[in-house]
Amino acid sequence: MSLDPRAFLRSLFDAAIAAAQPERVIAPHLPPPPKGRTVVIGAGKAGGAMAAAVDALWPADEPLSGLVVTRYDHVPPAYKAQPGRIEVVEAAHPVPDEAGAQAARRIAALTQGLTADDLVLCLISGGGSALLSMPAEGLTLEDKQRINQALLKSGANITEMNCVRKHLSAIKGGRLAAMCAPAQVVSLLISDVPGDDPSVIASGPTVADPSTCREALGILQRYRIEVPPAAAAGLRTGAFETPKPGDERLARNTLAMIATPQASLQAAAQAARAAGIAAHVLSDEIEGESREVGKVHAALARAVARRHEPFAKPCVILSGGETTVTVDKNARGRGGRATEFLLGCAVALQGEPGVWVLAGDTDGIDGIESNAGAIVTPDTLARAMALGRKPDEYLASHDAWSFFSGLNDLVVTGPTYTNVNDFRALLIL
Structure with a gap:
């Protein structure tokens, strides 16, 4: 031979890479157009390609708009040269920057005023934790940057890192989906985590979070990562707790894993x-x-x-x-x-x-x-x-x-x- x-x-x-291209795997998972509006939001390294695939497949005569954030230089060249109906912006990874924070605020704003007749398509892939940065109350972007850098160097696994990230966020750990209520929310996910746990992918912005503030605090203590007093207090008191399974605001949420390791x-x-x-x-x-x-x-x-x-x-x-x-x-x-x-x-x-x-x-x-x-x-x-x-x-x-x-x-x-x-x-x- x-x-x-x-x-x-x-x-x-x-x-292996070709098998996970959004344009190859997304079509079977798209829901039918709703009675009302269709808003596309999302974050991740595959976000640009996912947005381009949705834009190409969604009926031309059906309204479509939205905003997705991806990593710098991760927008497919064709979509960057000729943008479609879904806006794609770029931000930093693995340490968040102001561009990601601004994108998160804009995405949160798009969820305001949604009705039960509307559909929200959430395009989620690995990297979304850093790209979708909205610090919890009392924290700054600089606080999140320092904590993120410390986590990356600590040896913590992805599940541990994302447990901390979602509890120190105002948009992760199911909070983004809660913002979308009462609209129908369909999350399309590309998995980058062992076991394909949707609550871990990009820190699960549209998925109920079974982890707790106490667990997040324990992880920080285990790896000896110092956090600002506001973060410690929010975790210690449970003020930063995330939406849990059974939360009524997530009742109309469904998800599909469109690509996996x-x-x-x-x-x-x-x-x-x-x-x-x-x-x-x-x-x-x-x-x-x-x-x-x-x-x-x-x-x-x-x-x-x-x-x-x-x-x-x-x-x-x-x-x-x-x-x-x-x-x-x-x-x-x-x-x-x-x-x-x-x-x-x-x-x-x-x-x-x-x-x-x-x-x-x-x-x-x-x-x-x-x-x-x-x-x-x-x-x-x-x-x-x-x-x-x-x-x-x-x-x-x-x-x-x-x-x-x-x-x-x-x-x-x-x-x-x-x-x-x-x-x-x-x-x-």
């Missing part, structure tokens, strides 16, 4: 099998410290390469989820979850013959860098050592981006206009 491992792994990554992994598996390579999907819910998850994947790859267990080679092993990187206070490196996973994996593989690994974030941005991820080859460590690059030192300083950049092994896609979380593929030949 003649196979270019790099090209093959990249084709699987591309297949598992569906994208299955699309990659199908592409691999079509190329004659056996494919095995481990899980779309893998969490943990990125470098440690990398070591575990390396151990599995070695078992297949050396003992043909638990899978026979040649094969590709696929996984997804959302790992974390706990950043040391003195670390000054560059990189995100995918590259740190890969560097941990490369160190553990120790140049195992016949093993190639690609990992990337399906939104095209690993952390805050311009690459989606990178690739590990059997000679990664040898090439690095020849250049005087010591992998352990780069790992210690959380500088995986520099490590792989120096080897020309970064995977760069640009914005993909979707987001179904981490993608990992291990090819064993």
Whole structure:
């Protein structure tokens, strides 16, 4: 069998991303036009592409308007060049900025005056937590920025981070849907979280929130994150509590999960099998410290390469989820979850013959860098050592981006206009 491992792994990554494109998955989930108005609101890295898809599919003779916020440079070029009926604005991610705060205020204003005859389409995808920023009473945008930065560096998982975010927000944790009452609310979601919990995606702005102020306060204490007195008081007294399941204001809410990490992994598996390579999907819910998850994947790859267990080679092993990187206070490196996973994996593989690994974030941005991820080859460590690059030192300083950049092994896609979380593929030949 003649196979270019790099090209093959990249084709699987591309297949996973293609399976989550809004234009491919949104049509079956659109409701019929209502008797009254249709207002489109939303937030997330896929927001621009979702808005463009809705605009293209919604009947031309039916009224349609609204506002969606997405990350800077994440509006599809065609829609940016020729905007449609839904306005799309851009803001910062992962740390919120004033543009996101202004967008949140404008979105909240659009919910005023809605009637039972109106329909609100909420387009929600990963990244919405930062992009839809409306601080709770007594807090400022600067407060939210500091807390968000601390959470990102703490090693907290996405569920923990979003529990805190929604309780310190005036629009997340079901509050946006409550604003829309008595209109019908249909939320279309693209999942970027392990388990596809809709209350966690973008901090669940249109979903009843089962978590509590007490839990949010416990998370902040666990990770030793200081918050302003107003935040501590709001959490301690329960003043910042979110709408809970059974809240009457959310009675007319429905949701549809239009794209998921598992569906994208299955699309990659199908592409691999079509190329004659056996494919095995481990899980779309893998969490943990990125470098440690990398070591575990390396151990599995070695078992297949050396003992043909638990899978026979040649094969590709696929996984997804959302790992974390706990950043040391003195670390000054560059990189995100995918590259740190890969560097941990490369160190553990120790140049195992016949093993190639690609990992990337399906939104095209690993952390805050311009690459989606990178690739590990059997000679990664040898090439690095020849250049005087010591992998352990780069790992210690959380500088995986520099490590792989120096080897020309970064995977760069640009914005993909979707987001179904981490993608990992291990090819064993």
